[in-house]
Amino acid sequence: MPVMTMAEREQEPDEPLVPFPCADGGGVADGRAMERWLRPFGVYESDLRLDLRSALRPVVTTRVLERCLRGGAEGAAEGEFLWNLTVGRRILALLTLAVAWDGGCIELELRCPEASCGEALELDVTLEELAGIEAEAGARERVEVTIDGRLHALRRPTGRDQLEWMSRRFTDEREAMLWMARTLVRLEEPREPGEMPGLDETPGAGMDIDALAVIEETMSGFDPLVNFVAFVRCVHCGCEHDHEIDLEEIAFRRLRQAQLRLLGTVHRLARHYHWSEQEIFAVPQWRRDYYLALIEQENR
Ligand SMILES: [Zn+2]
Numbered sequence: 001m002p003v004m005t006m007a008e009r010e011q012e013p014d015e016p017l018v019p020f021p022c023a024d025g026g027g028v029a030d031g032r033a034m035e036r037w038l039r040p041f042g043v044y045e046s047d048l049r050l051d052l053r054s055a056l057r058p059v060v061t062t063r064v065l066e067r068c069l070r071g072g073a074e075g076a077a078e079g080e081f082l083w084n085l086t087v088g089r090r091i092l093a094l095l096t097l098a099v100a101w102d103g104g105c106i107e108l109e110l111r112c113p114e115a116s117c118g119e120a121l122e123l124d125v126t127l128e129e130l131a132g133i134e135a136e137a138g139a140r141e142r143v144e145v146t147i148d149g150r151l152h153a154l155r156r157p158t159g160r161d162q163l164e165w166m167s168r169r170f171t172d173e174r175e176a177m178l179w180m181a182r183t184l185v186r187l188e189e190p191r192e193p194g195e196m197p198g199l200d201e202t203p204g205a206g207m208d209i210d211a212l213a214v215i216e217e218t219m220s221g222f223d224p225l226v227n228f229v230a231f232v233r234c235v236h237c238g239c240e241h242d243h244e245i246d247l248e249e250i251a252f253r254r255l256r257q258a259q260l261r262l263l264g265t266v267h268r269l270a271r272h273y274h275w276s277e278q279e280i281f282a283v284p285q286w287r288r289d290y291y292l293a294l295i296e297q298e299n300r
Contacts, residue, residue, distance in 0.1 A: 046067055185207070
């Protein structure tokens with residue numbers, strides 16, 4: 001008999017699932033294509049056990065996605081699947097959890113950087129638009145860059161790369177950036193006949209601050225959700241500016257709100273019915289919502 005994981009034990013029937021974004025990353029197991037979905041976050045007791053403020057964000061990202069993942073392979077293989085996803089896809093999956101059941105729209109609150117203006121700007125971006133941007137960029141697995149006159153191939157960072165970078169100590173940001181770039185860049189040109197493999201064949205060796213700028217520039221188009229930039233025309237003064245938007249932070253903010261809503265549910269039901277946390281989570285979500293509505297009616 002297969003061992004049941006916590007996620008399976010917690011699975012309510014008729015969960016409102018949405019497809020895991022960019023399903024082409026699903027892979028194949030036992031000769032059949034993997035189908036994966038996400039369930040909403042902020043439903044089960046296990047959703048309260050995650051510290052969404054933790055600085056170990058790549059780890060928390062994997063934990064959140066792991067909990068909400070449905071379908072796919074058994075157990076540990078799913079962790080591997082999530083770690084091997086590119087950072088951009090992991091962000092898209094987090095954003096899906098954050099807004100897919102709530103209109104699928106992300107409201108961005110920006111401010112015009114023009115000194116004479118400084119007015120607040122509102123911009124709506126849909127999950128569909130972001131998925132489109134990610135899918136278009138993701139069609140290419142690597143991109144070519146010329147560093148020191150030699151052709152190199154650049155790939156996107158994955159969750160696993162982030163984990164590896166986290167385990168290292170760097171003296172400053174520049175050193176960290178150089179290291180990150182080195183792990184993503186490979187020499188593409190074949191060696192000349194008779195040329196011995198030399199130090200300069202070390203991935204990204206000889207990379208300097210100029211090379212770093214080229215890589216950053218290339219990455220912005222190649223991996224657009226990681227350092228997301230929206231080009232916005234101010235409705236007040238007409239000026240046009242690039243706005244850097246931290247999509248991961250936006251997703252985490254929404255997930256923290258979902259966690260707080262669930263805590264609020266526990267609090268109200270416990271106070272009203274004197275149920276323990278365990279008793280509350282034994283009640284399926286639709287019935288909890290019904291009880292909450294009744295409590296609200298009584299309080300009116
Ligand atoms: Zn303006």
